[in-house]
Amino acid sequence: MLALRHHGYWRALLALLLTLATGLIQAQPLVLTELPTGSLGTWASLLIEDGPPLGLGDAQTRQREGLFRKDNRAVLTYGIGSRPRWVHLELFNPTTESLPFRLVTGTTWTDQLKLFVVHDNRVTASWKTGDDYPKPLELTPGIGFTFTTSFAPGRSDLYLRVESIDPLVLPIKLMTEKQALSSERLVHYSYGFIYGFLIALLAYNGMLFIGLRKRSYLYYSLYLVSLILLNFAYTGHGSAWLWPDYPLLQRYMILFLMVLYGCCGLLFASRFLALAEHAPRVLRLVRLSAVSGLSLIALCIMAGSQLGAALVAFSFISLFTLGMVLLGILTIRHGRMAGRYFLVATLFGMVGAASTTLAVWGWLPFNSLTYHGLEYGAIIEATLLALALAHHYNEMTAKLSRITLSRDVLSTEVAERKQAEKMLRKSEESLKESQSIAGLGSYVLDIPTGRWKSSDVLDQLLGIDEAYERSLQGWVALTLPDDRSMIEDYFSNEGIGQDKELDKEYRILRHNDHTERWVHGLGKLEFDAQGNPVKMHGTIQDITERKQGETELRIAATAFESQEGMIITDANSVILRVNRAFTEITGYTAEDAVGQTPRLLKSGRHNVDFYAEMWESIKRTGSWQGEIWDRRKNGEIYPKWLTITAVKSDDGTITHYVGAHTDISSRKVAEDVIKRMAFYDPLTQLPNRRLLNDRLSQAMAASTRSGCYGALMFLDLDNFKQLNDTHGHRAGDLLLIEAANRLNHCMREMDTVARFGGDEFVVVLSDLTADKVESASQVEIVAEKIRITLSEPYLLNISHDGKADTTIEHHCTASIGVVMFIDHAGSQDDILKWADVAMYQAKEAGRNLIRFYDSTASEST
Numbered sequence: 001m002l003a004l005r006h007h008g009y010w011r012a013l014l015a016l017l018l019t020l021a022t023g024l025i026q027a028q029p030l031v032l033t034e035l036p037t038g039s040l041g042t043w044a045s046l047l048i049e050d051g052p053p054l055g056l057g058d059a060q061t062r063q064r065e066g067l068f069r070k071d072n073r074a075v076l077t078y079g080i081g082s083r084p085r086w087v088h089l090e091l092f093n094p095t096t097e098s099l100p101f102r103l104v105t106g107t108t109w110t111d112q113l114k115l116f117v118v119h120d121n122r123v124t125a126s127w128k129t130g131d132d133y134p135k136p137l138e139l140t141p142g143i144g145f146t147f148t149t150s151f152a153p154g155r156s157d158l159y160l161r162v163e164s165i166d167p168l169v170l171p172i173k174l175m176t177e178k179q180a181l182s183s184e185r186l187v188h189y190s191y192g193f194i195y196g197f198l199i200a201l202l203a204y205n206g207m208l209f210i211g212l213r214k215r216s217y218l219y220y221s222l223y224l225v226s227l228i229l230l231n232f233a234y235t236g237h238g239s240a241w242l243w244p245d246y247p248l249l250q251r252y253m254i255l256f257l258m259v260l261y262g263c264c265g266l267l268f269a270s271r272f273l274a275l276a277e278h279a280p281r282v283l284r285l286v287r288l289s290a291v292s293g294l295s296l297i298a299l300c301i302m303a304g305s306q307l308g309a310a311l312v313a314f315s316f317i318s319l320f321t322l323g324m325v326l327l328g329i330l331t332i333r334h335g336r337m338a339g340r341y342f343l344v345a346t347l348f349g350m351v352g353a354a355s356t357t358l359a360v361w362g363w364l365p366f367n368s369l370t371y372h373g374l375e376y377g378a379i380i381e382a383t384l385l386a387l388a389l390a391h392h393y394n395e396m397t398a399k400l401s402r403i404t405l406s407r408d409v410l411s412t413e414v415a416e417r418k419q420a421e422k423m424l425r426k427s428e429e430s431l432k433e434s435q436s437i438a439g440l441g442s443y444v445l446d447i448p449t450g451r452w453k454s455s456d457v458l459d460q461l462l463g464i465d466e467a468y469e470r471s472l473q474g475w476v477a478l479t480l481p482d483d484r485s486m487i488e489d490y491f492s493n494e495g496i497g498q499d500k501e502l503d504k505e506y507r508i509l510r511h512n513d514h515t516e517r518w519v520h521g522l523g524k525l526e527f528d529a530q531g532n533p534v535k536m537h538g539t540i541q542d543i544t545e546r547k548q549g550e551t552e553l554r555i556a557a558t559a560f561e562s563q564e565g566m567i568i569t570d571a572n573s574v575i576l577r578v579n580r581a582f583t584e585i586t587g588y589t590a591e592d593a594v595g596q597t598p599r600l601l602k603s604g605r606h607n608v609d610f611y612a613e614m615w616e617s618i619k620r621t622g623s624w625q626g627e628i629w630d631r632r633k634n635g636e637i638y639p640k641w642l643t644i645t646a647v648k649s650d651d652g653t654i655t656h657y658v659g660a661h662t663d664i665s666s667r668k669v670a671e672d673v674i675k676r677m678a679f680y681d682p683l684t685q686l687p688n689r690r691l692l693n694d695r696l697s698q699a700m701a702a703s704t705r706s707g708c709y710g711a712l713m714f715l716d717l718d719n720f721k722q723l724n725d726t727h728g729h730r731a732g733d734l735l736l737i738e739a740a741n742r743l744n745h746c747m748r749e750m751d752t753v754a755r756f757g758g759d760e761f762v763v764v765l766s767d768l769t770a771d772k773v774e775s776a777s778q779v780e781i782v783a784e785k786i787r788i789t790l791s792e793p794y795l796l797n798i799s800h801d802g803k804a805d806t807t808i809e810h811h812c813t814a815s816i817g818v819v820m821f822i823d824h825a826g827s828q829d830d831i832l833k834w835a836d837v838a839m840y841q842a843k844e845a846g847r848n849l850i851r852f853y854d855s856t857a858s859e860s861t
C-alpha cells in the first residue's frame with residue numbers, strides 16, 4: 001500500500017507539471033460539436049476527497065476555488081484502494097439546440113458512481129450507480145456505465161464522483177447515439193466471439209475428458225470455466241445478468257474468481273507438467289501457494305475487507321502468471337517438449353494479465369489493447385494450452401504405442417523364450433536319448449579331490465548305481481587292469497601335466513556283470529586363476545561294437561586279399577573294389593577296374609542266355625557259381641571258377657555283389673591231359689578203345705534213329721613186328737604215328753578213327769544211307785582209299801642216342817575187315833568181333849586186302 005501511495009504521489013506531481021504546461025490550451029471548455037475521439041481524461045480536472053464525502057455543492061465550490069487539478073491522461077486510472085475523487089468537465093454546446101449524447105464512464109466494477117449535469121447552476125440530470133448497489137443502473141456489460149443525456153445550448157458542467165476500492169479506472173467518453181451503438185455492437189461481437197471460443201474450447205476439452213478420462217482435460221476445463229466466470233464477472237455480465245440483486249457477491253466475486261482462476265491454472269499446470277513425477281517439491285510449493293491464496297481471499301471476504309481481498313487477488317494473479325512462466329521454464333529444463341508450448345502459452349497469459357493489471361492499476365496507458373490484454377492473453381494462452389495438451393496427448397499416444405509395441409515385443413519375446421525353453425527341453429531330452437542310444441555318458445571330475453559325478457547313461461555303461469564310490473579308486477577299479485597304466489600316465493604327467501585334453505580308447509570292467517567293454521574317453525580341462533587344472537568335463541562312449549566291427553573288418557580285409565580274385569560291386573554292378581589277386585589274374589589294376597562293370601572281362605564265349613540264367617539264379621538264390629570264360633587285359637581268354645554272392649540289407653534289398661574267382665586254366669589243362677590220357681592214345685593221339693566204345697555206341701544210336709547204315713573197319717598193319725625187330729621200337733612208333741595221321745586225313749570230321757591197340761586201328765563211319773548195298777559201296781570206297789593211303793611208302797626218321805638220325809623208307813600195308821551195322825543188329829562187342837573176323841579173313845587171304853563181314857556166310861566178300 002505504501003508503495004502504491006508513493007507511486008500515486010509521483011503521478012500527481014507529474015500530472016500537475018503537465019497541467020501547468022498545457023493549462024492554457026485546455027482552459028477552454030470541451031465543444032460538443034468538435035468532440036475528439038477517445039477518452040476525454042485530458043479535458044477533465046480532478047479533486048481527491050480527503051475528508052468526509054463531499055456533496056455536489058461542495059464540489060462545485062471547490063471547483064470554482066480552483067482546487068480541481070488537471071490529470072492530463074486520457075483515461076484516469078488510480079489503482080486499488082484509491083481515495084474517492086471528483087471529476088469536472090466543462091462542456092459547451094455552440095448550437096441553439098440541445099444535443100443528445102451517450103456518456104460512457106467508469107468500469108463495470110466501479111463501486112460507486114455519481115453523475116451530475118449542471119446547466120445554468122441547475123442540475124439537469126443526475127445518476128447514482130455502481131456495483132455497490134443492487135441492480136446497478138445504466139450498466140452495459142463489457143463497456144461500463146453509459147448514460148444518455150442532452151446538453152442544452154451554452155455551457156454545461158459535468159460532475160462525476162467516483163469511489164472504488166477495486167482498481168479505479170475512469171474512462172470518460174461522449175458519443176453520439178450512432179457512435180455508441182456501433183461501439184456497443186463491436187464490444188458485444190467481441191465478447192460473443194470470446195465466449196463462443198472459450199465455451200467451444202471448454203466443451204471440446206470436457207468431451208475429451210469424458211472420452212479419454214485424462215485428468216489434464218478436466219483441470220484444463222476447470223481452468224477455462226474459471227476464466228470464463230472471471231471474465232463474466234469483471235466485464236459486468238455477472239452483476240447485470242446473474243447476480244444483480246447481490247452487490248456483496250459482485251463486490252467479492254471478481255476477486256475470488258481471480259484467485260480461483262489462478263488455482264485452476266496451477267492445478268492444470270501441475271497435472272500437465274507432471275510435477276508429481278518430475279518436481280515433487282515444486283508441486284508442494286504450488287499447492288501451498290494455491291491453498292494460501294484461497295485461504296487469504298476467504299479470510300478477507302469473511303473479514304469484509306474488500307481492499308485486502310483486492311490486494312490478495314491482484315498479488316495472487318500477478319504471482320500466478322509469473323509462476324506459470326517459471327513452471328514452463330522448469331519443465332523445459334527437464335527436457336520436456338510439452339514445456340515449450342506451456343511456456344509460450346503462459347507468457348502470452350502473463351503479458352496479457354500484466355497488461356490489464358498494470359493498465360487498471362494505472363501503471364500502463366489505458367487503452368483497448370492494454371485494458372483487454374487479460375482477455376487477449378487468456379484466449380491465446382487457452383488456445384496454446386489446448387495445443388500443448390494435444391501435443392501432450394500425441395506424446396502420450398506415441399509413448400503408449402511405444403509401450404504397446406514394447407509390450408508386444410515383450411510378449412513376442414516371452415513367447416519366443418517359452419518356445420526356446422520348450423525346444424531346449426526337447427533337445428535336452430533328445431540329447432539324453434541320443435546319448436543313451438550312442439552309449440555316450442558324461443562326467444565331471446574334480447581333479448584335486450578325485451571325486452566325480454556321472455550321468456545316468458554313464459552309470460548304465462559302467463554298471464554302477466547311486467551307492468558306487470565315485471572316487472579315484474572307484475574309477476581305477478572300473479578300468480581293465482591292462483589299460484589302467486594308460487589312464488594313470490595321463491593324470492600323472494603325459495596329459496594333465498602338459499594341459500592336454502584326454503582322448504583315449506581303453507577297456508573297462510562293468511561293475512555289475514564284470515563284462516569287458518571298450519570305451520572312448522574324452523575330457524576337457526578347466527583351470528583356476530593360477531592356471532592349475534581343477535576340473536575335467538568329459539564323455540565316455542561305449543565303442544565295443546565298433547571295436548568288434550573293426551576286428552571283423554580286419555579279418556574281412558585279410559580274407560579279401562586272399563588267393564582268389566575278389567571283386568565288389570554295388571547293386572548296379574559298378575565295380576567298387578578289387579583285390580591284388582584280381583589284378584594278378586585279369587591284368588586289370590584297381591584303377592582300371594573301379595567304376596567299370598564286370599562286362600570289362602567278357603570273353604564273348606557265352607551267349608546272352610548264359611548270363612540271363614546266371615542273373616536269374618543270383619536273384620532267386622542269392623548266389624551263382626560256375627565255370628566261365630573271361631578275357632584278360634592282354635586279350636587272352638581263360639577259364640575261371642566264379643562265385644557271385646549278393647549282399648543284402650536287413651530289408652532284403654541287394655546292396656552289393658561279391659564275386660570271387662579262381663583261374664582254372666592250369667586245372668583245365670590238367671583236366672584235358674587226364675581226359676586225353678583216359679580217352680586218347682598217347683602215341684598217336686587217336687581215340688583209344690574206351691572212347692571208341694563211346695563213339696561206336698553213339699553211331700549205333702544214330703543209326704537206329706536215322707535208319708541209315710553205319711560201318712566199322714578193323715585195320716591191322718601187316719608184318720609190323722618186323723619193323724620193330726629190324727629198326728627198333730622207335731621206328732615202329734613212328735610208323736604207327738604216321739599211319740594214324742594218314743587215317744585221319746582220309747576220314748570226315750564226323751567219323752571216328754581210333755587206335756584199338758598195338759598195330760590195330762578201328763574206323764567208325766556213321767550216317768551212311770538206308771540202302772545197304774549203296775552204303776557198302778561207299779564204305780568200300782573209303783576202305784580202299786585207306787588201304788591205298790596206308791600202303792604208300794613211309795619215310796621214318798630214326799634218332800639214335802648219341803648218334804645222328806637215320807631215315808629209312810619202309811613199306812607197310814594193312815588188312816581191313818568191315819562190318820555194316822544198322823538198328824542194333826548186334827552189340828558193340830559183336831560188331832568189333834565181326835570186324836576182327838573179317839580182318840583175319842583179309843590177312844588170311846594174303847594181306848593188304850579188304851574183307852566185308854557176311855553174317856550169313858561168315859565169310860568175306
Ligand SMILES: Nc1nc2c(ncn2[C@@H]2O[C@H](COP(=O)(O)OP(=O)(O)OP(=O)(O)O)[C@@H](O)[C@H]2O)c(=O)[nH]1
Pocket residue numbers: 716717718719720721722724728729730731732733757758759843
Ligand atoms: N613199336 C611198337 N611195337 C608194338 C607196339 N605194340 C605192339 N607192338 C608190336 O607189334 C607186333 C604185333 O605183331 P603181330 O601183329 O602179332 O604180327 P605181325 O608182325 O604184324 O604179323 P601179322 O599181323 O600176322 O601180319 C608185336 O611184335 C608187338 O610187340 C607199339 O606200341 N610199338
